[in-house]
Amino acid sequence: MVEAVLFDVDGTLVDTTFLHAVTWWEAFRQQGHAVAMAEVHRAVGMGSDKLLDQVLPDGRDRGADDAMRDAHTALYAQYWGRLQAFDGAAELLRACKARGKRVVLASSAAEPEMQALRAALDAEDAIDEATSASEVGQSKPAPDLVELALERAGAPAGRAVFVGDTAWDVEAAGRVGVPCVGVLTGGWARGELEAAGAVAVYDDPRALLANLDESPLH
Structure with a gap:
């Protein structure tokens, strides 16, 4: 589970x-x-x-x-005041939370930038923990960020899933044994994310939300 x-x-x-x-x-x-x-x-x-x-x-x-x-x-x-969350992103976080999952934002953004990203998401009620750049020694594709997010989540690698948009996300998660689900919103091709080791790939957060109970997040 x-x-x-x-x-x-x-x-x-x-x-x-x-x-x-x-x-x-x-x-x-x-x-x-x-x-x-x-x-x-x-x-x-x-x-x-x-x-x-x-x-x-x-x-x-x-x-x-x-x-x-x-x-x-x-x-x-x-651009901070004009950032836009993807369609379905906030609902995806809330749906994970409603299903009893711990929701952690695993970001290497600096703290002021992270605040702008969270404001764009507008889903504070669904977020349990978050990371920032100053808290890790190395950035992706090193696994430091995923390890910290796991620690914040209080979950072992085998009971967590990472969601990202680049091969760097897939690689970082894989280094600590966390399966990675990819989305195509960052401009990487489906085949590239699958070749990097993504266990599933969806067009965007809305598509992942629509298939949540059949996805690796379930």
């Missing part, structure tokens, strides 16, 4: 993936790095440390990394 459902937030519950891609692209451009938007998109879902290493040259001046992170934060913050 599943006791806890751990949810990635960016790109899974709230429509932010491409906002992150655009604002990272601009942050890179400000420091003289020309990075294709598609390449940036593929790295969204990692923490900023791993994202920078994924898309920028190895021999770059790492002294500019903090400036790029700060630029991304400032650019992305302009």
